[in-house]
Amino acid sequence: MSVFDEQFASCAVPGLQDYFGETLTYKPRAGGSRTITGMVDRVDRNLLDGTDRANVPSFTITVANLVTTGILATEINTGGDVITVATRYGGTGVDRKITKVLETNGSSVTFEVQ
Secondary structure (H helix, E strand, C coil), X not given: XXXXXXXXXXXXXXXXXXXXXXXXXXXXXXXXXXXXXXXXXXXXXXXXXXXXXXXEECEEEEEECCCXXXXXXXXXXXXXXXXXXXXXXXXXEEEEEEEEEEEECCCEEEEEEC
Protein backbone atom coordinates (compact mmCIF):
# COMPACT_ATOMS: atom_id res chain seq x y z
CA MET A 1 0.00 0.00 0.00
CA SER A 2 1.07 3.54 -0.63
CA VAL A 3 1.36 6.07 2.21
CA PHE A 4 -1.92 7.65 1.03
CA ASP A 5 -3.68 4.25 1.07
CA GLU A 6 -2.42 3.55 4.59
CA GLN A 7 -3.53 6.94 5.90
CA PHE A 8 -6.90 6.73 4.14
CA ALA A 9 -7.45 3.22 5.54
CA SER A 10 -6.58 4.34 9.07
CA CYS A 11 -8.51 7.65 9.05
CA ALA A 12 -11.25 7.97 6.42
CA VAL A 13 -12.52 4.39 6.22
CA PRO A 14 -13.23 4.12 9.99
CA GLY A 15 -15.09 7.45 9.85
CA LEU A 16 -17.23 6.28 6.95
CA GLN A 17 -17.83 2.95 8.68
CA ASP A 18 -18.88 4.71 11.91
CA TYR A 19 -21.39 6.88 10.06
CA PHE A 20 -22.75 4.48 7.41
CA GLY A 21 -21.69 1.05 8.66
CA GLU A 22 -23.65 -1.90 9.98
CA THR A 23 -22.52 -4.82 12.09
CA LEU A 24 -22.02 -7.94 9.96
CA THR A 25 -20.67 -11.41 10.61
CA TYR A 26 -18.07 -12.78 8.20
CA LYS A 27 -17.86 -16.58 8.03
CA PRO A 28 -14.97 -17.90 5.93
CA ARG A 29 -15.48 -21.28 4.29
CA ALA A 30 -12.42 -22.55 6.17
CA GLY A 31 -14.31 -22.09 9.45
CA GLY A 32 -14.71 -19.61 12.26
CA SER A 33 -16.37 -16.22 12.13
CA ARG A 34 -15.74 -12.63 13.10
CA THR A 35 -17.81 -9.50 13.57
CA ILE A 36 -16.99 -6.66 11.17
CA THR A 37 -18.50 -3.36 10.11
CA GLY A 38 -19.54 -2.76 6.51
CA MET A 39 -21.52 -0.35 4.38
CA VAL A 40 -24.42 -2.19 2.71
CA ASP A 41 -26.11 -1.07 -0.53
CA ARG A 42 -29.44 -2.90 -0.82
CA VAL A 43 -30.63 -1.37 -4.09
CA ASP A 44 -29.50 -4.15 -6.46
CA ARG A 45 -31.76 -7.01 -7.55
CA ASN A 46 -30.63 -9.73 -9.95
CA LEU A 47 -32.52 -12.35 -11.88
CA LEU A 48 -32.36 -15.82 -10.38
CA ASP A 49 -30.19 -18.08 -12.53
CA GLY A 50 -32.22 -20.10 -15.05
CA THR A 51 -35.26 -17.80 -14.96
CA ASP A 52 -36.34 -14.67 -16.78
CA ARG A 53 -38.64 -13.26 -14.07
CA ALA A 54 -37.70 -14.34 -10.53
CA ASN A 55 -35.67 -11.75 -8.63
CA VAL A 56 -33.18 -12.54 -5.89
CA PRO A 57 -31.83 -9.87 -3.51
CA SER A 58 -28.29 -8.89 -4.35
CA PHE A 59 -26.39 -6.51 -2.08
CA THR A 60 -23.14 -4.66 -2.48
CA ILE A 61 -21.04 -4.45 0.70
CA THR A 62 -17.91 -2.36 1.30
CA VAL A 63 -15.62 -3.20 4.21
CA ALA A 64 -12.13 -2.21 5.31
CA ASN A 65 -9.41 -4.14 3.47
CA LEU A 66 -7.92 -5.16 6.83
CA VAL A 67 -7.96 -8.50 8.59
CA THR A 68 -8.58 -6.86 11.99
CA THR A 69 -11.67 -4.75 11.23
CA GLY A 70 -12.80 -5.97 7.81
CA ILE A 71 -11.85 -8.59 5.24
CA LEU A 72 -8.64 -8.80 3.26
CA ALA A 73 -9.42 -8.95 -0.45
CA THR A 74 -6.99 -11.84 -0.79
CA GLU A 75 -8.80 -14.00 1.79
CA ILE A 76 -12.24 -13.90 0.13
CA ASN A 77 -13.41 -17.23 -1.29
CA THR A 78 -16.25 -16.33 -3.67
CA GLY A 79 -19.02 -18.87 -3.55
CA GLY A 80 -17.65 -20.36 -0.32
CA ASP A 81 -17.50 -17.52 2.19
CA VAL A 82 -20.71 -16.31 3.83
CA ILE A 83 -21.68 -13.00 5.42
CA THR A 84 -24.63 -12.45 7.73
CA VAL A 85 -26.54 -9.34 6.63
CA ALA A 86 -30.12 -8.16 7.11
CA THR A 87 -32.36 -7.94 4.04
CA ARG A 88 -33.72 -4.65 5.40
CA TYR A 89 -31.77 -2.19 7.53
CA GLY A 90 -32.28 -3.01 11.20
CA GLY A 91 -33.73 -6.45 10.44
CA THR A 92 -32.51 -9.89 11.40
CA GLY A 93 -29.37 -11.04 9.64
CA VAL A 94 -29.45 -13.85 7.09
CA ASP A 95 -26.45 -15.81 5.80
CA ARG A 96 -25.65 -14.91 2.18
CA LYS A 97 -22.83 -16.10 -0.06
CA ILE A 98 -20.17 -13.71 -1.28
CA THR A 99 -20.51 -14.17 -5.04
CA LYS A 100 -18.11 -11.66 -6.55
CA VAL A 101 -15.38 -9.17 -5.60
CA LEU A 102 -16.27 -5.96 -7.42
CA GLU A 103 -13.50 -3.59 -6.41
CA THR A 104 -10.51 -3.53 -4.13
CA ASN A 105 -7.88 -0.98 -3.20
CA GLY A 106 -5.51 -0.36 -0.35
CA SER A 107 -8.22 0.77 2.04
CA SER A 108 -11.44 -1.08 1.20
CA VAL A 109 -12.91 -4.03 -0.65
CA THR A 110 -16.38 -4.09 -2.26
CA PHE A 111 -18.15 -7.35 -3.02
CA GLU A 112 -21.54 -8.68 -4.03
CA VAL A 113 -23.61 -11.07 -1.91
CA GLN A 114 -26.75 -13.03 -2.78
